[in-house]
Amino acid sequence: MNNAVANAEQEPLVRLQNVSKVFGSMYAVDNISLDIAEKEFFSLLGASGCGKTTLLRMLAGFETPTEGRIFIDGKDVTELPPYERQINMMFQSYALFPHMTVADNIAYGLKQDRMARTQRAERVREMLALVQIEKLGHRKPHQLSGGQRQRVALARALAKHPKILLLDEPLGALDRKLREQTQFELVNLQERLGITFIVVTHDQEEAMTMSSRIALMREGRIEQVDSPRRMYEFPLSRYAADFIGQVNLFAGVVSSQEGDQVLVDSEEAGGQLCVRHSQPMTLGMPVTVAVRPEKIRLPQSGDELPNKMSGVIREIAYLGDESIYHVELASGKRVKYTQPNVQALAELPMTWGQTIELGWDADRCGLLAL
Amino acid sequence: MTGHGANPVAGTLNSLRARLRRMRPARWLVTGIPWLWLVIFFCLPFLFIIKISLSEPALAQPPYMGWIRETADGLVSIVVNFGNYWLLWEDSLYASALYGSFKVAALSTVLCLLIGYPMAYAIARAPTHLRMPLLMLVILPFWTSFLIRVYAWMGILNTNGILNNALIWLGAIDQPLEIMHTSLAVYIGVTYAYLPFMILPLYATLSRLDPVLLEAAADLGARPVRQFFTITWPQSVPGVIAGAMLVFIPVMGEFVIPDLLGGPDSLMLGKLMWTEFFNNRDWPVASALAAVLLVVLIIPFLLLRHYESRAVVQAEEAA
Numbered sequence: 001m002n003n004a005v006a007n008a009e010q011e012p013l014v015r016l017q018n019v020s021k022v023f024g025s026m027y028a029v030d031n032i033s034l035d036i037a038e039k040e041f042f043s044l045l046g047a048s049g050c051g052k053t054t055l056l057r058m059l060a061g062f063e064t065p066t067e068g069r070i071f072i073d074g075k076d077v078t079e080l081p082p083y084e085r086q087i088n089m090m091f092q093s094y095a096l097f098p099h100m101t102v103a104d105n106i107a108y109g110l111k112q113d114r115m116a117r118t119q120r121a122e123r124v125r126e127m128l129a130l131v132q133i134e135k136l137g138h139r140k141p142h143q144l145s146g147g148q149r150q151r152v153a154l155a156r157a158l159a160k161h162p163k164i165l166l167l168d169e170p171l172g173a174l175d176r177k178l179r180e181q182t183q184f185e186l187v188n189l190q191e192r193l194g195i196t197f198i199v200v201t202h203d204q205e206e207a208m209t210m211s212s213r214i215a216l217m218r219e220g221r222i223e224q225v226d227s228p229r230r231m232y233e234f235p236l237s238r239y240a241a242d243f244i245g246q247v248n249l250f251a252g253v254v255s256s257q258e259g260d261q262v263l264v265d266s267e268e269a270g271g272q273l274c275v276r277h278s279q280p281m282t283l284g285m286p287v288t289v290a291v292r293p294e295k296i297r298l299p300q301s302g303d304e305l306p307n308k309m310s311g312v313i314r315e316i317a318y319l320g321d322e323s324i325y326h327v328e329l330a331s332g333k334r335v336k337y338t339q340p341n342v343q344a345l346a347e348l349p350m351t352w353g354q355t356i357e358l359g360w361d362a363d364r365c366g367l368l369a370l
Numbered sequence: 371m372t373g374h375g376a377n378p379v380a381g382t383l384n385s386l387r388a389r390l391r392r393m394r395p396a397r398w399l400v401t402g403i404p405w406l407w408l409v410i411f412f413c414l415p416f417l418f419i420i421k422i423s424l425s426e427p428a429l430a431q432p433p434y435m436g437w438i439r440e441t442a443d444g445l446v447s448i449v450v451n452f453g454n455y456w457l458l459w460e461d462s463l464y465a466s467a468l469y470g471s472f473k474v475a476a477l478s479t480v481l482c483l484l485i486g487y488p489m490a491y492a493i494a495r496a497p498t499h500l501r502m503p504l505l506m507l508v509i510l511p512f513w514t515s516f517l518i519r520v521y522a523w524m525g526i527l528n529t530n531g532i533l534n535n536a537l538i539w540l541g542a543i544d545q546p547l548e549i550m551h552t553s554l555a556v557y558i559g560v561t562y563a564y565l566p567f568m569i570l571p572l573y574a575t576l577s578r579l580d581p582v583l584l585e586a587a588a589d590l591g592a593r594p595v596r597q598f599f600t601i602t603w604p605q606s607v608p609g610v611i612a613g614a615m616l617v618f619i620p621v622m623g624e625f626v627i628p629d630l631l632g633g634p635d636s637l638m639l640g641k642l643m644w645t646e647f648f649n650n651r652d653w654p655v656a657s658a659l660a661a662v663l664l665v666v667l668i669i670p671f672l673l674l675r676h677y678e679s680r681a682v683v684q685a686e687e688a689a
Contacts, residue, residue, distance in 0.1 A: 062585055082588040095586035099604050108600070109590035160590065 011074055013038045013196055014059065014164065019068035020220075021054050028054040030220035031068070036213075041190050041197045043207040045243075046217035052200045055217075056166050059198065060089045073163070083112070088162040092169040094153035096141040102152050103128070103137035109160040127155040130189070147178050158193070167199045171206060183209045204244045208232070216240050232292075238368050241290045246324075248296075248335050249368075250289040254281045261306075261362060264289055268333040274306035276363040291365035293324065293336040296358050305359035311335060313354050325350065327358060416664070423657035426451045434653050454658035464642065464659065468666070471639040474553070474628070475621040478560040482568040482617045483610065485561065490572035490609075491602075494579070505573065508566050516563065520630050523559050524550065527631070551633035559627040567616040575609025576602070611677040619667050639663055 012035035021029040029051040036042050044052040057063045058070060061082035069078045077085055088109070097105050103124050110120045128134045131151040141149060150173065157165055170186065171179045187210050190197045201207050207214050208228040216223040216231065216239075224231060224240045235241035238249060250273060252266030262277045264287055273289045281287070291307075299305050311327040314334065318341075325337045337358055350356060425434045426449070437448050458464045493504045511519060526532045527549045534546040549555050579602060587597045625640030632638075639659065646656035 060585075060589060062588075082585070083591045083593055087589075089586075089589045091582055091586055093580070093582055095580070095582040097583060097586070097601060108587070108592075112591035112596065156590070 012036060013040075013073060014198070015071040016055075017069045017071070019055070019058065019065045019070060021051070021058060021063060022066045027051075027220045029058070029065075032220075032222055033068075034215060034222065034225065036196065036198065038196055039190075039194050041187065041199070041210055041212045043199045043201055043211040043214045044217060045201055045204060045207040045214050047243075048202060050217040051220040052202075052217050053168060056089075056168055056198065056200045059164075060087060060166055061085050086162055087164045087166060088157040088160055089166040090153050090157040090168065090170055092172055094141075094149050094173075096149060096152055096156070098141055100140075101137065102133070102139050102141070102144070105141070105152055106137075106156045106159050108156065113160065123159060127159050130158070131155045146173055146175075147182075150174060150182070154189075158189075158195070162195065164196045164198060167197060169201055170199060171201075171203075179206070186210060208244070216243060234366060235290065235368065238288055238290070241366070241368060246293045246336055246338070248291050248293065250291075250333070252287060252289060254283055254285045254287055256283065257281050262367060264367070268329070268331050269307075270309055270329055270331050270333075273365070274362045275365050275367045277367045281367075288368040289365055290368055291360055293338040294322075295364040296335070296337045296360050299357050299359040303359065306362045307365070308357060308359040309335075310355055310357045313350055313352055313356060316350075316352065325356075327356065416661075419657045419660050422653050423454055423655075423661050424450050424452065425654050426453075427652050427654050432653065433651050451654070454654045455662075457655060458658055458662060463637075467637045467639050467642045468662075470637040471622050471624075474556060474560060474624075474636070474638060475618045478557055478564065478621055479568075479614050479617045481557065481561045482565050483614060486565055486568035486572055486613065487606075487610075489565075490569045490576050493569075493573050494576035495581075501577075505570075508569050508573075511566065517626060519563065520559055520626055523555070523562065523631060527555050527558065550631065553632065553636045555631040555633075556628050556636045556638075559631045560621055560624060563627060564617040564621060567620075568613040571612040571616060572606065572609045575606045575612075579605055608677050608680055611673070615671065615673065615677075619671060622667055623663055 014034075014036040016032055016034040019029060019032050020027060032051075032055065044055060046052045054063060058065050061077070061080060061084075065078060069076055071077065072085070072087070097108065100108070106124045106127050107120050110123055115123070124137065125134075128137055131154055133148055133151050133155070136144065136148060136152075141152065144152065150170070154170075157167075167186075171182055174182060183206060186197070199207070199210065208231075211228055213225060213227055214231050215225045218239055223243075224236045226234075231240065232244055235244065235247075241247045241249065250264075250266045250269045252264040252269065252273060254262060255265045255272065256263045257277075257280065260276050260278045262275045262281055264273045264275060265271075266273050266289065269289070275289055299308060309329055311329040313325055314328045315326040317324040317326075320341070322338050322340045325339065327335045327337055329335060335358060421437070422434055425437060427433060428435045435449070437450055439447055439449060441447055489508075493501055493508075496504055524531070528534070529546045529548070529550060531550070533549070534543075537543045538546065549558070583601050583605075584597050587601050588594075592600060623640045623643075624638065625644055628636045628638045628641050629644070632641075643656050643659050643663075646652045646659060
């Protein structure tokens with residue numbers, strides 16, 4: 001599929017082979033093949049309804065694929081019920097048992113394995129310590145805060161030492177501050193325990209922060225599988241470019257190609273755009289040029305930028321760490337340009353209605369099909 | 371009133387109004403109506419029953435004597451008769467009727483639970499659009515008179531009733547089964563009549579259970595049977611208790627079913643009470659019996675209250 005999958009050279013821990021799931025006449029998951037290696041922090045990213053949760057539920061065993069096979073550790077588990085899989089899941093709603101204490105919740109899986117009482121108590125203590133809620137063992141779930149419940153759910157899912165931990169929107173119910181802190185805790189935990197984490201999330205920032213690889217899903221299919229960095233810098237489609245981070249997209253047609261420089265005629269950009277692209281292109285082919293807002297800069301005098309345009313500042317969003325400028329070109333197209341706020345200026349250096357020049361290098365933008 | 375020095379009359383009025391507001395008249399009105407209802411329709415009649423139970427029977431209208439009597443020499447005496455309670459204690463008939471009622475109530479509660487739990491569970495897990503129709507089917511019998519439904523069972527269970535005729539026609543039996551006028555008929559009738567009272571509270575509890583919890587249990591390695599006994603059952607206990615009380619308490623005093631379907635061996639308190647009231651015209655003994663039954667039933671009722679409030683607290687906590 002692409003280079004990043006080459007990381008999974010050895011036998012993959014999880015292999016999805018042409019997996020589809022049909023509900024009624026709707027393909028929730030449409031012919032997905034995917035390999036996930038051991039110790040990966042793998043994210044299934046996508047808008048709601050893209051099939052990411054269905055895919056996770058098939059891995060857990062709550063749904064049976066309509067077509068295709070699922071292998072874990074080389075073993076076909078497609079028909080295996082959830083209670084026979086060496087996988088545990090942290091549910092989006094946490095699904096803590098309300099009639100049991102925190103300690104009993106964590107011990108539940110161990111009891112199913114008929115672990116001896118003393119051993120079990122030891123393991124529960126260990127788990128409580130792992131997620132730093134040692135003192136809450138005797139409490140009932142309704143006596144806990146959202147963040148504490150999340151930790152109990154995590155401890156319960158990890159108690160059985162699963163090979164794979166599935167996490168369904170693990171941070172969805174937490175407030176922003178706690179979410180950021182927990183993101184790093186999850187990554188640390190995953191590295192320390194060496195367990196494969198498969199996370200479902202709709203939050204691209206969360207996926208970017210935590211994952212070693214991301215599968216971007218759209219309408220039951222996989223749009224792109226890559227490391228967060230490659231996903232951001234080299235998106236393979238308009239959808240991928242647009243879904244992750246901010247992007248400016250210019251529609252155009254290929255007008256010429258010299259070496260690795262492709263020239264694109266774009267009405268939206270009000271002229272010719274120059275993109276570094278090594279693959280041979282057909283002349284006259286409709287393409288999209290994508291450039292991230294932070295890759296754009298204000299040309300200084302004597303700057304030789306192959307892509308230049310001027311426009312009027314229509315909107316400024318001051319975000320504290322950076323400001324986003326919406327610049328309207330002559331074609332009416334609005335371009336987003338971000339500038340870090342390095343200095344604490346009382347007044348903005350640029351203001352509404354001002355005409356400014358924007359530009360970027362040929363290697364700072366990408367060429368996407370249509 | 372110092373704050374209203376300029377206009378003392380207005381100040382007094384304001385403080386009166388404030389005091390009235392503190393008394394919360396609306397609240398008293400709202401809680402007062404059910405209290406009034408209880409006093410008029412429960413407490414007062416019960417006091418009458420107590421009064422009658424402490425008097426002596428008489429061949430008169432009403433068929434009991436008052437406590438206050440004027441003797442021939444013009445003296446007024448108050449006669450309180452505890453003999454009726456003593457009779458209940460002494461005559462083993464009443465104890466065995468209590469035992470009979472208890473046995474029927476307990477056994478049919480268990481039967482209702484065994485039949486009702488799977489039904490309530492199935493309704494709670496049915497597709498959303500099917501739940502209401504299924505519940506309606508449970509409630510539907512209430513639209514026909516209770517008495518008529520019991521008579522219908524007579525038609526079914528009679529020696530030459532529907533059941534026997536069908537079984538003979540199928541060749542399963544040669545002689546009709548003697549079900550009618552036995553305690554088996556009472557169990558069948560009581561279980562049938564009170565099953566909805568078991569199903570409804572069970573459904574209310576079971577439909578609130580989050581199915582994700584079962585998935586979580588399965589994920590942690592619990593097979594379906596263990597999922598049921600560790601997750602579903604413990605959380606449905608408040609519903610089980612509420613349902614059991616709703617069946618047990620009325621069956622303890624049930625009169626119609628044992629009278630119509632039962633035979634000489636199905637001795638129950640309700641039937642005995644009827645006999646005392648109408649056949650023997652012994653109102654005092656019948657009243658004493660009613661008072662004792664009420665006291666006996668208050669114990670499970672308090673239990674019900676206890677578990678109901680717990681169920682409410684649990685529901686609130688879950689929310």
